[in-house]
Amino acid sequence: MDTNRHPIELVGARTGNCLRVAIAFEEADLPYQVRLLDLRQGEQHDPAHLALNPAGKVPTIIDHLGETDLILSQSNAILLYAAELKPGRLLPLKETDRAIALERYFYFLTDVIAVSHSAFFLRSLGSHVASTALDERSNAALRDAARFVKATRYMGGESFSLADIAAFTIASVNRRHIDWNADAHLKRWFDEVEQRPSARRGMKAFEHGNG
Numbered sequence: 437m438d439t440n441r442h443p444i445e446l447v448g449a450r451t452g453n454c455l456r457v458a459i460a461f462e463e464a465d466l467p468y469q470v471r472l473l474d475l476r477q478g479e480q481h482d483p484a485h486l487a488l489n490p491a492g493k494v495p496t497i498i499d500h501l502g503e504t505d506l507i508l509s510q511s512n513a514i515l516l517y518a519a520e521l522k523p524g525r526l527l528p529l530k531e532t533d534r535a536i537a538l539e540r541y542f543y544f545l546t547d548v549i550a551v552s553h554s555a556f557f558l559r560s561l562g563s564h565v566a567s568t569a570l571d572e573r574s575n576a577a578l579r580d581a582a583r584f585v586k587a588t589r590y591m592g593g594e595s596f597s598l599a600d601i602a603a604f605t606i607a608s609v610n611r612r613h614i615d616w617n618a619d620a621h622l623k624r625w626f627d628e629v630e631q632r633p634s635a636r637r638g639m640k641a642f643e644h645g646n647g
């Protein structure tokens with residue numbers, strides 16, 4: 437663990453957006469401290485949290501840098517910040533390799549995760565036909581990612597990257613929609629990431645906080 441910096445405060449709950457951040461901090465060996473909010477109790481709308489994130493959402497991080505604190509929301513911006521703090525840990529150093537890893541990262545964010553979130557929202561409104569269609573679209577994109585891990589060990593190339601973190605959290609949530617017997621490459625990749633210490637620790641970060 438990097439002990440030369442203050443722990444980053446990670447305000448969140450056990451949701452996919454927050455878990456991605458925790459796994460990224462674990463993988464990058466960035467010290468962090470979880471502050472749990474109870475979303476069901478509406479703690480994200482408490483004035484203290486709204487002062488940090490006026491949208492009333494999680495995750496939000498506070499990086500205590502000394503004179504000024506960096507307060508950052510948007511899980512995917514936080515992941516990119518973590519990647520910048522620890523070059524080579526979450527994205528490849530070589531530009532062309534990094535471009536491919538980012539291409540895959542955005543594939544999971546936009547074609548899989550965003551579509552799945554839209555389906556969830558529509559279902560909460562009672563629009564079952566539309567939500568089922570979007571779920572199928574998201575799951576098909578996830579299954580199609582098998583071609584990435586057929587070509588390389590990880591989703592974004594030969595090294596573990598943000599692409600794997602994005603893919604892993606949504607694959608965990610939707611694991612019952614994947615026919616794991618039908619694609620050995622996807623299963624090999626998922627099993628490997630699931631056993632990775634950063635993923636194991638990150639997935640538990642919001643159970644009781646981590647510090």
Ligand SMILES: N[C@@H](CCC(=O)N[C@@H](CS)C(=O)NCC(=O)O)C(=O)O
Nearest residue numbers: 451453475492493494495510511512
């Ligand atoms: N695009 C934002 C989405 C943030 C978001 O919607 N967070 C959810 C939890 S995953 C939340 O705070 N929900 C509580 C609420 O909307 O009241 C991100 O990636 O961080």
